[in-house]
Amino acid sequence: MSRIRPSFVLGYHGCDKDIGLKAVNGEIPLTASDGTYHWMGHGIYFWENDPLRAYEWAKQKAARGACKNPYVIGAIIDLGHCLDLLIRENAPIVREAYESLKEMKTKATLPMPVNMTAPKDNSKDLVLRHLDCAVIDHLHQIIQEKNGRPFDSVRAAFTEGDPIFEGGKIHAKNHVQIAVCNSECIHGYFVPLERCQYPFH
Numbered sequence: 001m002s003r004i005r006p007s008f009v010l011g012y013h014g015c016d017k018d019i020g021l022k023a024v025n026g027e028i029p030l031t032a033s034d035g036t037y038h039w040m041g042h043g044i045y046f047w048e049n050d051p052l053r054a055y056e057w058a059k060q061k062a063a064r065g066a067c068k069n070p071y072v073i074g075a076i077i078d079l080g081h082c083l084d085l086l087i088r089e090n091a092p093i094v095r096e097a098y099e100s101l102k103e104m105k106t107k108a109t110l111p112m113p114v115n116m117t118a119p120k121d122n123s124k125d126l127v128l129r130h131l132d133c134a135v136i137d138h139l140h141q142i143i144q145e146k147n148g149r150p151f152d153s154v155r156a157a158f159t160e161g162d163p164i165f166e167g168g169k170i171h172a173k174n175h176v177q178i179a180v181c182n183s184e185c186i187h188g189y190f191v192p193l194e195r196c197q198y199p200f201h
Contacts, residue, residue, distance in 0.1 A: 048175075048178055077187070079185065116128040
């Protein structure tokens with residue numbers, strides 16, 4: 001049910017300036033996030049078409065000591081064989097992976113992972129997505145065990161932050177994220193032209 005997406009998208013990655021410039025210059029690759037709390041499982045994460053949100057993320061990392069100099073780089077990404085969760089028909093795939101993970105945990109008498117708020121975050125959003133991460137990674141594992149075609153990327157939209165006006169359902173940090181599983185789908189990096197508009201650098 002997943003689709004080969006024929007078009008390229010622009011993604012933006014918040015990181016330390018030194019790492020960002022080395023990636024742009026081809027000196028180092030970006031490394032995949034491998035924590036248990038990432039929203040769409042293991043992968044290299046980008047904010048689709050949103051350099052400002054990437055910069056906000058980089059500043060959050062700096063505030064907790066995870067980077068020294070907040071920076072943003074852009075990437076040209078071919079989503080390839082994409083688990084695109086903006087497409088309704090892909091939801092059942094993830095639901096089946098959830099049921100499989102739940103059955104496996106039950107048999108092993110282990111608890112299911114749980115999405116949680118971050119201890120030092122004032123937001124009530126469940127930003128530590130242990131459950132979501134486990135489900136997506138389990139789906140990748142199921143495909144691997146069945147010798148199926150692995151996903152090159154995962155793409156999803158998220159509601160985050162407070163409503164931007166009273167009674168509304170449009171939230172301040174709504175965004176589309178991409179997790180690149182196959183680094184060959186990244187066709188190049190660049191420094192965003194938006195640096196003239198936003199205080200990236």
